[in-house]
Amino acid sequence: MSPNEATITLPNNKTIKTPTGLFINNEFVDSVDGKRFETINPVTEKIITTVAEASEKDVDIAVDAAEKAFNEAWRYFTGVQRCKLLNKLADLMERDLDELAALESLDNGKTYKESKETDLSMSIEVYRYYAGCYTRHEPIGVCAAIIPWNFPLMMQAWKLGPALACGNTIVLKTSEYTPLTALKVAALIKEAGFPKGVVNILSGYGKPAGSAMAYHMKIDKIAFTGSTVTGKYILKASSESNLKKVTLELGGKSPNIILADADLEEAVKWAHSGIFFNHGQCCCAGSRVYVENSVYNKFINKFKEHTEKMKVGDPFENDTYQGPVVSKIQFDRVMGYIETGKKEGATCLMGGDRHGKEGYFIKPTIFTDKEEMTIMQEEIFGPVVAISKFNTIEEVIEKAHMTTYGLAAAVFTKDVSRAIKISNELKAGTVWVNLYNTFDSYSPFGGFKQSGIGRELGKYALKEYTQVKTVQINL
Numbered sequence: 001m002s003p004n005e006a007t008i009t010l011p012n013n014k015t016i017k018t019p020t021g022l023f024i025n026n027e028f029v030d031s032v033d034g035k036r037f038e039t040i041n042p043v044t045e046k047i048i049t050t051v052a053e054a055s056e057k058d059v060d061i062a063v064d065a066a067e068k069a070f071n072e073a074w075r076y077f078t079g080v081q082r083c084k085l086l087n088k089l090a091d092l093m094e095r096d097l098d099e100l101a102a103l104e105s106l107d108n109g110k111t112y113k114e115s116k117e118t119d120l121s122m123s124i125e126v127y128r129y130y131a132g133c134y135t136r137h138e139p140i141g142v143c144a145a146i147i148p149w150n151f152p153l154m155m156q157a158w159k160l161g162p163a164l165a166c167g168n169t170i171v172l173k174t175s176e177y178t179p180l181t182a183l184k185v186a187a188l189i190k191e192a193g194f195p196k197g198v199v200n201i202l203s204g205y206g207k208p209a210g211s212a213m214a215y216h217m218k219i220d221k222i223a224f225t226g227s228t229v230t231g232k233y234i235l236k237a238s239s240e241s242n243l244k245k246v247t248l249e250l251g252g253k254s255p256n257i258i259l260a261d262a263d264l265e266e267a268v269k270w271a272h273s274g275i276f277f278n279h280g281q282c283c284c285a286g287s288r289v290y291v292e293n294s295v296y297n298k299f300i301n302k303f304k305e306h307t308e309k310m311k312v313g314d315p316f317e318n319d320t321y322q323g324p325v326v327s328k329i330q331f332d333r334v335m336g337y338i339e340t341g342k343k344e345g346a347t348c349l350m351g352g353d354r355h356g357k358e359g360y361f362i363k364p365t366i367f368t369d370k371e372e373m374t375i376m377q378e379e380i381f382g383p384v385v386a387i388s389k390f391n392t393i394e395e396v397i398e399k400a401h402m403t404t405y406g407l408a409a410a411v412f413t414k415d416v417s418r419a420i421k422i423s424n425e426l427k428a429g430t431v432w433v434n435l436y437n438t439f440d441s442y443s444p445f446g447g448f449k450q451s452g453i454g455r456e457l458g459k460y461a462l463k464e465y466t467q468v469k470t471v472q473i474n475l
């Protein structure tokens with residue numbers, strides 16, 4: 001078998017063949033220096049397979065391929081031709097839904113149900129949404145995308161959909177923790193009939209590959225999703241190289257505000273999924289919950305009761321709500337925050353420990369009763385929530401603004417005018433009222449403050465992937 005294809009055995013003993021090379025010019029190839037790295041199953045802590053690792057030279061080769069494809073082919077495709085191909089890709093992803101969902105769960109640890117019903121369903125919707133869009137402005141040229149590990153398929157769709165619909169070519173680097181599904185989609189991109197070089201997918205690390213992309217002189221635009229620290233690095237790299245356009249989708253520490261008049265059962269349900277969906281590994285996770293004093297005790301009792309019912313375990317079992325976090329590094333990081341919470345004097349109402357002996361499982365953890373603590377300020381990116389109380393709206397808005405982030409927020413109340421008033425006050429790119437974590441292809445997503453620059457999804461993303469030209473003619 002080619003080293004750039006692996007046969008992977010699933011927990012149900014079915015096997016999947018999947019590419020493991022760099023995807024450049026519609027071929028799966030070795031890296032120039034032949035380097036490979038391992039990708040680990042977070043349930044068993046064992047190697048799934050190895051994939052080719054992109055070096056700086058590979059980035060150059062992928063950029064050259066994207067540049068050639070842009071200049072010679074893709075920019076001359078009509079909107080209709082591009083849209084047909086995006087729709088075809090969505091059809092092929094639907095055809096291979098089960099395989100893609102299984103691979104995503106294996107690589108990332110998220111539940112199979114969630115991979116199928118959330119990640120794949122939204123990825124396909126995004127490709128179809130952008131297949132319906134047409135170009136009114138000029139494409140930018142060669143775009144780059146660097147994505148994280150928490151939603152590998154979805155982040156790929158959010159980047160490729162608008163970039164391709166607008167007529168750009170692209171070089172995308174996946175996270176070193178989850179390289180597999182993007183390569184599987186690359187095989188479908190080839191099968192759909194996209195011209196070679198239009199989409200190039202690199203597996204590799206932040207350094208050298210990601211950094212080489214950020215500094216590359218022939219990349220015209222870079223779209224990054226990941227941590228604020230790396231986002232700042234990308235912006236600096238752009239200013240020190242060719243001033244490539246930059247969009248950043250960064251971290252968050254989102255406040256979730258529960259007023260006393262809220263439907264408490266509903267608020268508990270949404271606040272729970274707000275933090276524990278995808279094991280807390282969401283940039284917009286509702287990791288700070290503020291509850292109005294008069295219903296505080298009732299809320300935390302119900303919240304704990306609800307959380308206790310949610311099963312932690314094998315991502316491939318249908319009734320599992322929470323699988324392992326993605327990697328050993330992430331496991332140690334989250335456990336470190338839990339220790340800090342305990343040391344700083346917060347009450348650990350539930351969890352606070354690993355689950356089981358093997359795999360990167362962490363018990364759903366609830367901290368209460370202390371606000372001036374690190375875990376109320378910093379993004380943990382794991383199944384850990386801090387719950388606190390407030391007395392007035394002014395007070396809770398002030399508390400909501402206590403962090404450097406501004407990605408999302410939520411309010412639970414039956415009083416629509418109070419909901420609107422609070423939504424208007426909150427410094428957040430998305431405010432949910434009486435729900436949490438809902439997304440669609442039409443609604444723009446992005447951050448205020450240090451949560452990012454620019455927007456993804458909807459028509460706003462089209463602006464980020466096109467440029468306006470004024471032509472004045474003296475006839």
Ligand code: NAD
Nearest residue numbers: 147148149174175205206210211226227230249250251283
């Ligand atoms: P990260 O910043 O460590 O890595 C993200 C990506 O950047 C990876 O592909 C990594 O290889 C690459 N990278 C790392 N260093 C780099 C460098 N110097 N130059 C170029 N590329 C580099 O983040 P992560 O741990 O993978 O993801 C978690 C973070 O992503 C969290 O902070 C989370 O909030 C954020 N996130 C944000 C959104 C959003 O839409 N706002 C969505 C998902 C995740």
